Amino acid sequence: MRAVIADRPGGPDVLRSVSLPDPEPGPEQVRVVVEAAAITFVDTLIRAGSPVAPPAAFPIVLGNGVGGLIDLVGPEVDPVWIGSRVVTSTGGSGGYAGLALARVADLHRVPEALPLRDATALLADGRTAVGLCEVAGIQSGESVVITAAAGGVGGILVQLAKAAGARVIALAGSAAKLDHARRLGADAAVDYRDREWTTRLTAAAPHGVDVVFDGVGAEITATLFALVNAGGRYVQHGAAGGSWGAIDPTAADDGGVTVIPLSAVGTADDLFSFTERALDLAVQGTIRPTIGQAVPLDDAARAHAAIESRTVIGKSILLP
Template structure:
């Protein structure tokens, strides 16, 4: 990427092989995690407080593959290990990625590299947010963007916990993905979507909202939760986060990743837990579409068009 702009600014090219320093490894990449915020950064409008990088740069941070090189004073036993890892925030859309040795998470033998990468960011985040919300059996849980990577995992975790789950999506084409996960589904592109939610709950408010959209959708969702409920700010796919002030004034507990850090939860440990749950069949990543690495622009275009379901990966 040499400039911000449309997906077409993502152009395949040659770059020097990364050289690992002390405490670093190079991953021979097999699959790359693509997240929606990367499309916002590419366009030059990352939601605050995320800073914009300075072009030129290689985007992407989540990769999976085999460790092909280790740096000085780094455990040589890591060579050949199949792992997932987050880089420092860039360099992921590549055949070789440089990551910290202590950031790698081994992939269980029963799990494919692609499935593991699909859980890299969203798996740890879903586990952390779910622990924060702690939905109880029979509580009503609303998950926005429920056919996406993070939303789909939150739906599964809530269903597994015995909660009554409603997943909202942006098109009728995505309703079946939510229902397949065991939840009821509502299209929030319909102007009366909040009334449809109330119909499903029998007029009751919901106990937990996972707000991954923000903007007008997030604001509308605030009407569905009352004092004693939990409202989790999980994303801003609309471009802006939901204002928590009015919720807090009404006695609703507002939570987000800041509380994850305050609780001292280790995202790497949570990510490993997500992989183990997937390997045991208790959590199922949904990979809706894959693209060759050199077609990263097409992946971004599809995500911006809101036609994607589940996770989007680049394959090397």
Template sequence: MRAVWLREFGGPEVLVPGTAPDPVPGLGQVLIDVAHANITFVETQQRAGRPGPFRVTPPLIPGNGVGGTITAVGPDVDPALIGRRVVSATGGSGGYAQRAAVDTSAPIDVPAGLALDAAVALLADGRTAGMLIDAVGVRPGDRVLVEAAAGGVGSLLVQLAAHAGARVVGAAGGARKVGLLPGLGAEVAVDYRAPDWAERVRAAVGGVDVVLDGVGGAIARTAFELLDRGGRMVSFGLASGEWAAVPAEAAAARDVTLVRPDVPPARMRAYTERALAEAAAGRLRPLIGQRFPLERAAAAHAAIESRAITGKTLLDVS
């Protein structure tokens, strides 16, 4: 089968197209013919060899999320599963390939009427966005600041917060990204590259009650200062290259809660299922900003690291 290999750490160019043996489903497994593979920011960090809890050891086929059709099952698995459209985690690797064998507990059925590419775009980002909204307890009337609001997770957060009755302030980098935000449900859209972006937020809504931080670094620290007393803040990304460095003492002094979600795997699966159902019903729209053929995985990683992309980046495999 066609696949993309990571044989050494480095820049995007170390992702090299090649071939790999077709996986064979073993006991308790199914085989998925992959139509689309998910790409996450974490995978760009793994490729570069950055330290962290998800570090990998080359050589391997990267990728932890796929969508496609079950075409074969292990000897002890019900053959009735063959033909189902599913999305699935792969266990940490093996996603950038034509086929993937996964445990039967991993795949999630894609609802009728929902395209596979949209389902893959929601596999990781949909569950993350739903979890974050619940973790900070977004309520009607809350003023919610979403950073990286034109990204894969951020674009979903804008929609979910607006559906919850919040007044959403979307912050993104660059005019093209900012222009997308009103269509997602943002009442106010600002460019956080502008030196006066925080003043623009204050002029529009005063302070904010919730910060959903997808940028980290200086942007996150400025966002923290926009929080009114009793506010809540949660970080989900580090587009700036560093996490938010908000001291616990500073948060306590202003009665701000720094939320650190701790959600069991079963609950995360439920968040994915909910996101897929909401999308199938037309109430949630994943923003697929760019897509690349499997063989151009290196270009996809380079695009993500350029920070010029919008929404979700997918690999089209078949």
């Protein structure tokens, strides 16, 4: 089979296409003929050897989410799965390939009404956004700030927050991304690359904010945290800025702000149910993923470079 491998940490150019033996499913596993493989921002961090990335052993075939048809099952796995249209995680790696192995427990049947590419785009980002909204407990009428609002997770958060009746303030880094966030339903949009972005944000939220979804971290966290009202929630779910934002626990307690880490999203069972809910919400039309780039498997390096240049709107997927 064809696969994309990184022999060592480094820039996008460390990704190269190779031929590997076809994997064989073991007990409680199936094999998926991959039609779409999701790229996550975490993939780019792992590839780069970032200190905020999950630990990984090189060489590695990246990719923790795929969509396709099951063509083979392991010992004692019900053969009824063969031919099923699914999306699934892959245990942390192995997705950037023509064939991928997955546990039966991780399989999600894709509704007929949902395109497989959309389902693949929702696998990680959909469950993350649904889980984040669950722990944030958004109430109708609240003001919600969403960072990286034109990204895969951010774009879905915008839609979910609007569906909950919130006033949404989107933060993004270009005019095109701000326009996209508005199309998704954002009531206000601020470019945080603008020198006056803090003034514009304060003007967009004159009475403070109730919920912040911070997927950027770094220096932006202090600015956003200062705007959160008593009784508000600050959800830290990413470090796209290069480091997790620092929040003084005493300041949070004194201000009556609940700081919610990504780990609070839930257990493995919770994450599975969040994915199911995301797929259902997509079928209902409540949310829709934006696929900003869908490129051949051999162009994985180009896809990673585009993500790191922050030019991509929405989700990136590979097409084996």
